[in-house]
Amino acid sequence: xxxxxxxxxxxxxxxxxxxxxxxxxxxxxxxxxxxxxxxxxxxxxxxxxxxxxxxxxxxxxxxxxxxxxxxxxxxxxxxxxxxxxxxxxxxxxxxxxxxxxxxxxxxxxxxxxxxxxxxxxxxxxxxxxxxxxxxxxxxxxxxxxxxxxxxxxxxxxxxxxxxxxxxxxxxxxxxxxxxxxxxxxxxxxxxxxxxxxxxxxxxxxxxxxxxxxxxx
Amino acid sequence: xxxxxxxxxxxxxxxxxxxxxxxxxxxxxxxxxxxxxxxxxxxxxxxxxxxxxxxxxxxxxxxxxxxxxxxxxxxxxxxxxxxxxxxxxxxxxxxxxxxxxxxxxxxxxxxxxxxxxxxxxxxxxxxxxxxxxxxxxxxxxxxxxxxxxxxxxxxxxxxxxxxxxxxxxxxxxxxxxxxxxxxxxxxxxxxxxxxxxxxxxxxxxxxxxxxxxxxxxxxxxxxxxxxxxxxxxxxxxxxxxxxxxxxxxxxxxxxxxxxx
Numbered sequence: 001x002x003x004x005x006x007x008x009x010x011x012x013x014x015x016x017x018x019x020x021x022x023x024x025x026x027x028x029x030x031x032x033x034x035x036x037x038x039x040x041x042x043x044x045x046x047x048x049x050x051x052x053x054x055x056x057x058x059x060x061x062x063x064x065x066x067x068x069x070x071x072x073x074x075x076x077x078x079x080x081x082x083x084x085x086x087x088x089x090x091x092x093x094x095x096x097x098x099x100x101x102x103x104x105x106x107x108x109x110x111x112x113x114x115x116x117x118x119x120x121x122x123x124x125x126x127x128x129x130x131x132x133x134x135x136x137x138x139x140x141x142x143x144x145x146x147x148x149x150x151x152x153x154x155x156x157x158x159x160x161x162x163x164x165x166x167x168x169x170x171x172x173x174x175x176x177x178x179x180x181x182x183x184x185x186x187x188x189x190x191x192x193x194x195x196x197x198x199x200x201x202x203x204x205x206x207x208x209x210x211x212x213x214x215x216x
Numbered sequence: 217x218x219x220x221x222x223x224x225x226x227x228x229x230x231x232x233x234x235x236x237x238x239x240x241x242x243x244x245x246x247x248x249x250x251x252x253x254x255x256x257x258x259x260x261x262x263x264x265x266x267x268x269x270x271x272x273x274x275x276x277x278x279x280x281x282x283x284x285x286x287x288x289x290x291x292x293x294x295x296x297x298x299x300x301x302x303x304x305x306x307x308x309x310x311x312x313x314x315x316x317x318x319x320x321x322x323x324x325x326x327x328x329x330x331x332x333x334x335x336x337x338x339x340x341x342x343x344x345x346x347x348x349x350x351x352x353x354x355x356x357x358x359x360x361x362x363x364x365x366x367x368x369x370x371x372x373x374x375x376x377x378x379x380x381x382x383x384x385x386x387x388x389x390x391x392x393x394x395x396x397x398x399x400x401x402x403x404x405x406x407x408x409x410x411x412x413x414x415x416x417x418x419x420x421x422x423x424x425x426x427x428x429x430x431x432x433x434x435x436x437x438x439x440x441x442x443x444x445x446x447x448x449x450x451x452x453x454x455x456x457x458x459x460x461x462x463x464x465x466x467x468x469x470x471x472x473x474x475x476x
Contacts, residue, residue: 120284121322125336125388126311135335139326 007187011178015191018174023199025092025160025170030153032096037103041111042133044104063101068162070094075166091163099152106148110141143214150207154200171195235260235392235424236281241290243276243448250276252448254290260391263418263425265435265456268445269471274428278394281426282316283307295391312340315385316394319401321377323369323384329356330365333384341388348387355383359413375406379413386417393417395427399434407431414438432476436460444468 043055062070071094078084085093114137122132161172169177175188236258243251251273258264266274279285280292283299292299294310302310323332333352337343343351356362359379361372369377378398385393395414399407411434418425418438429435435442435456442459444452444467452465460476463469 115322117318117320117322118324120282121318121324123284123311124282124314124316124318125384126308126340127336128339131335131339135339136324136326140324 004184004187007182007184008191010182011175011188011191014174014178015171015188015195018169018171018192019195021088021168021173022157022160022170025088025095025163025168026153026157026199028092029095029099029156029160032092033099033103033152033156034149036096036100038107040100040104041107044108045111059101059104062098067094067098067159068165070098071162071166087166087168088163091160091166091168095156095159095163099156102152103149106145106152107141109148110145111137113144114140146214147207147211150203150210153207154203157199157203158196234258235295236426237291237293238277238280239291241277241280241287241292243273243280243285243287249448251280251287254448254450256443256450258424258426261422261424262440263438264427264441264443265439266426266428266443266445267430267432267435267459267471268443272445273448274445275396278316278396278426278428281392282314282394283311312388313391314394315388315390315392317378317381317385317396317398319397321369321374321381321401323377323381325369327368328365329361329367329369329372329380332369332380333387336384337387352383352387355387356380358386359383360409373406374402375409378402378406378410382410382413382417390423392424392426395425395429397428397430399429399431430475432460432472444471446471 040055040059044052046052071091074085074094075087075090118136118140119132122136127136160170163170164173164176167173171192175192178188179185234257236256238254238256241251241254241256242249250271254273254277256277266277268274276285280287281294286300295313297306297310299307299310323329324335327335330349330352333355334343334345334348337348337351338345353362353365356365359382361376361379361383364372364376364380369380372380378401382398398414399410402410411431414427414434415437417423425438427435427438439456441453442456443450444459444463444465446467452459452463452468459468460472463472
């Protein structure tokens with residue numbers, strides 16, 4: 001096996017295209033899972049069983065079926081019912097939805113960790129439900145949820161290559177395409193491997209800075 | 217036993233003067249009956265202290281008034297408004313009339329001292345921020361913490377935090393102030409400062425106070441009426457001179473003997 005720097009050079013333009021798609025999937029997937037997870041967590045706290053029950057069943061179902069199956073379902077089955085999105089959009093929805101069922105548990109734990117005295121003080125001051133959440137509970141929950149949410153973001157990054165299976169040309173998709181056309185596997189696969197490590201590392205640095213800021 | 221706290225034996229005006237009224241209030245936690253058919257009336261401007269052994273139901277009374285708990289039986293009326301049942305709107309109106317200071321302070325750690333005090337006046341009473349801040353600064357001066365506006369609760373001592381909590385409760389201009397063992401979580405050397413402040417407030421305002429306390433000197437100083445609790449009932453009630461000097465009930469004598 002020989003290492004060919006020319007192959008690396010040839011691959012790089014394709015790599016940048018793939019990187020852009022991977023980062024897009026990561027950023028939007030994270031955003032979706034973070035917001036949807038919060039919505040699930042809040043819905044699970046409503047007093048009505050008729051809200052909690054369906055949300056509980058659906059999220060439990062999504063959490064316990066493979067992401068790949070969900071991805072295929074969204075990409076191949078939904079269009080039969082007239083719901084078709086681009087491959088990348090479908091991938092972002094799948095990742096965001098799948099991980100929202102994990103982030104909801106992060107939010108739940110973060111919310112439950114806020115002492116009951118904080119709720120009581122908010123009640124004693126007649127704060128509205130909305131204000132109690134936005135001014136008192138969630139700001140205190142945030143500092144507790146940032147580290148685990150960050151870990152899920154890194155998990156999502158490592159799950160993005162799965163989008164290749166529905167024709168999304170993210171980094172691994174680009175590498176495979178390049179390999180098939182040039183019969184050079186070592187260089188492109190190594191390049192994207194390094195890229196994953198670098199992104200993860202940068203993300204964890206960002207996360208640590210964020211944590212330090214929130215702890216104050 | 218029914219208790220009416222009033223200066224004149226038979227007050228002419230009944231309704232508005234009788235600010236708090238509880239009748240036949242029972243509260244159970246599982247098998248345990250915390251309050252057992254309690255009757256209690258408090259007139260506007262009275263200072264009432266609730267004393268008695270732990271678990272005798274004193275704190276539960278404050279929590280019921282603040283709507284932090286619901287009674288299993290009985291009626292509770294505040295300023296003519298019946299609670300349990302009441303609409304959300306009615307409950308909110310009652311809450312606005314009542315301020316509460318907690319044993320564990322319960323300041324909002326994510327806000328500055330000033331923001332802790334202005335949050336409710338701005339978002340609940342609709343004061344504009346400048347006005348609310350001016351009042352908050354006055355209150356902080358009153359509690360002796362005028363220089364701590366920008367600090368976080370975690371940067372303050374327990375006694376300072378509790379004084380901020382008192383200022384926060386007063387910022388809502390409540391008619392009733394509920395004090396739930398406000399010095400129990402404090403280091404001994406910090407207790408006096410908080411109690412002196414509350415004595416001042418009791419003396420200089422016409423606010424109605426219900427205080428659960430284990431500080432008998434404080435109870436003696438501020439009270440018009442002292443209620444002795446035991447096992448979910450008021451077993452003895454009267455002005456502090458009587459309760460502390462000539463208690464009638466054996467349990468009261470026993471309790472005072474143990475704490476004084």
